[in-house]
Amino acid sequence: MRISSVQQGLIAEYEFAKFLMVGSGGKIELARPMSDDEARDYEIHIRGKVGMGFACQVKSAMSLHKMSKNVRSINIFFDIPVERLVNSPFYWYFVAYLDPKSMGLADPTFLIPSEDFHRLAAPIQRGGKWRFSMAANMEAKSRDRWNPYRVGTLELGARVLEISRDLGKLHPGAKLPPGLLAIPDVLVIRA
Amino acid sequence: MGNQGRSQGGRATRISYVQQGIVTQNEFAKLVMMGSGGRIELAAPLTDDERRDFEVHVHGRYGSALALQVKSAMRLARLSANALYLRVHFGVRASRVVNDPVFWYFLAYFNPATVRFDDPTFLVPSAFLHEHASPRKKGDEWLFTFQASMEPGSHDQWEPYRVSQVALGKKVTQVINDLRKLRASIDASQLLEMPELIWARTA
Numbered sequence: 001m002r003i004s005s006v007q008q009g010l011i012a013e014y015e016f017a018k019f020l021m022v023g024s025g026g027k028i029e030l031a032r033p034m035s036d037d038e039a040r041d042y043e044i045h046i047r048g049k050v051g052m053g054f055a056c057q058v059k060s061a062m063s064l065h066k067m068s069k070n071v072r073s074i075n076i077f078f079d080i081p082v083e084r085l086v087n088s089p090f091y092w093y094f095v096a097y098l099d100p101k102s103m104g105l106a107d108p109t110f111l112i113p114s115e116d117f118h119r120l121a122a123p124i125q126r127g128g129k130w131r132f133s134m135a136a137n138m139e140a141k142s143r144d145r146w147n148p149y150r151v152g153t154l155e156l157g158a159r160v161l162e163i164s165r166d167l168g169k170l171h172p173g174a175k176l177p178p179g180l181l182a183i184p185d186v187l188v189i190r191a
Numbered sequence: 192m193g194n195q196g197r198s199q200g201g202r203a204t205r206i207s208y209v210q211q212g213i214v215t216q217n218e219f220a221k222l223v224m225m226g227s228g229g230r231i232e233l234a235a236p237l238t239d240d241e242r243r244d245f246e247v248h249v250h251g252r253y254g255s256a257l258a259l260q261v262k263s264a265m266r267l268a269r270l271s272a273n274a275l276y277l278r279v280h281f282g283v284r285a286s287r288v289v290n291d292p293v294f295w296y297f298l299a300y301f302n303p304a305t306v307r308f309d310d311p312t313f314l315v316p317s318a319f320l321h322e323h324a325s326p327r328k329k330g331d332e333w334l335f336t337f338q339a340s341m342e343p344g345s346h347d348q349w350e351p352y353r354v355s356q357v358a359l360g361k362k363v364t365q366v367i368n369d370l371r372k373l374r375a376s377i378d379a380s381q382l383l384e385m386p387e388l389i390w391a392r393t394a
Contacts, residue, residue: 001228011224014217021214022306026206103225103356104307154306 002062012060012098013041015105016156020044023157028164039084040091046164054090054167060098060105064138072138074110076121079129086114089170092163093117095134108150110136111159120145206265206303215263215301216244218308219359223247226360231367242287243294247363255371257363258291260317262298267341274345277313279337288333290318293370298337311353313339314362323348 003011020028031043038055045053064072074097096109112120121132136146151159206214220233234246243258267275277300299312315337324335339349354362 001230003224003229007224007229011221014221018214018217019306021206021210022303026210100225103222 008060008062008098009058012096012105013058015098016056016058016094016096017042019105019153019156020160021157023154024161025157028157028160038086039080044160044164046161049164049168052164052168054092054164055086056092056094059093059095059134061096062098062100064097065135067135067137070139071142073135074138076134077132079131082125082128082130085118085130087118088114090167095136097138105153106138107152108138109153109156110146110149111151111156111163112146112149116149211263211265211301212261215299215308216261218301219259219261219297219299220245222308222356222359223363224360226357227364228360231360231363242283242289247367249364249367252367255367256293257367257370258289258294260294260296262296262337263301264299265301265303267300268338270338273342275341277337277339277341280335282329282332282334285328285331285333288321290321292316292318292373295366296320296337298339300341308356309341310355311341312356312359313337313349313352314354314359314366315349315352319352 017030020030027047029045029047031045033040033043039057040055041058042056043053044056045051059076059078061074061076065075067073074095076095091114093112093114094109095112096105098104099106117134118130118132121134124131134146136142137144216235223231223233230250232248232250234248236243236246241258242260244261245259246256247259248256262279262281264277264279268278270276277298279298294317296315296317297312298315299308301307302309320337321333321335324337327334327336337349339345340347
């Protein structure tokens with residue numbers, strides 16, 4: 001008997017949260033929205049930096065496809081209603097293979113900005129929906145289009161810390177109010 | 192929510208006790224769900240007043256749930272040159288100690304390097320744990336120290352309760368099935384105590 005898709009989704013989300021919390025030495029906080037209306041599984045922020053977070057949607061597969069004799073790929077398909085598509089630097093996808101044998105996520109996993117994902121995952125608009133299909137090579141030596149987004153499970157915490165810091169610079173809260181620099185004698189010091 | 196023993200700190204890994212509690216409970220839930228092929232359903236009580244982290248039942252079978260408390264450590268204790276031990280120390284208010292066949296403890300070492308449990312893990316009935324985990328009364332609290340060898344050849348008192356992670360789903364299913372049979376036989380024995388009951392058997 002196979003676990004249900006609901007159980008699979010929950011376990012993949014747990015795994016993602018676990019690797020972020022432990023891998024960041026506890027610096028990363030995750031929050032689950034009370035409703036999934038915006039297709040976000042987690043709101044992620046660095047502890048103490050409230051209001052500077054980003055959202056992440058977790059996608060998983062429990063089987064790999066054989067592309068050739070020695071090449072396996074993870075294939076993910078899903079639809080999104082056109083009006084709910086989010087293209088934002090603060091919205092990311094996490095894609096991983098949940099290995100039923102080891103009962104955990106396998107390496108590599110993929111962390112992909114939504115804008116890149118929507119561009120690279122063969123988007124097709126049909127009816128009122130966008131359909132996305134991602135097929136990423138899982139082999140260590142792969143150089144496919146998803147290669148820049150590969151992250152080892154044990155590196156996920158550090159990678160998300162890095163993403164959070166980079167996004168912090170883009171965040172509206174990190175920008176100076178317009179006109180501030182025009183005030184005489186104002187000195188802006190940034191770390 | 193923190194389910195770790197007091198002295199089994201998250202200090203080395205720096206995750207908080209609350210994070211450790213959540214991570215290890217989720218890890219347990221994952222192993223039970225996947226190891227049972229999805230047959231086991233877990234529910235987390237909205238409040239932890241009865242010290243249950245999970246109510247566990249076989250899918251579709253209501254009324255025969257197992258209550259579970261998850262305890263974890265993020266480091267092992269070295270008690271001799273070659274023996275590593277899982278040591279979990281915790282206190283329970285005397286009025287809240289539950290000795291019930293349906294209340295069990297799950298205890299495990301969460302390895303921060305691999306970000307998962309190490310084998311073996313332990314699934315122990317509450318009454319046995321309360322009796323054998325060096326119980327000590329301090330004020331209105333019972334203090335327990337669970338200390339189990341992690342070595343493969345060990346034959347300590349906790350050996351019968353060892354479970355490998357891959358076997359955890361099946362073990363929990365077996366415990367629930369055994370409890371169901373136990374309950375059924377208790378129910379039947381109570382029948383005999385009913386006044387004016389006539390027990391008829393076919394010849």
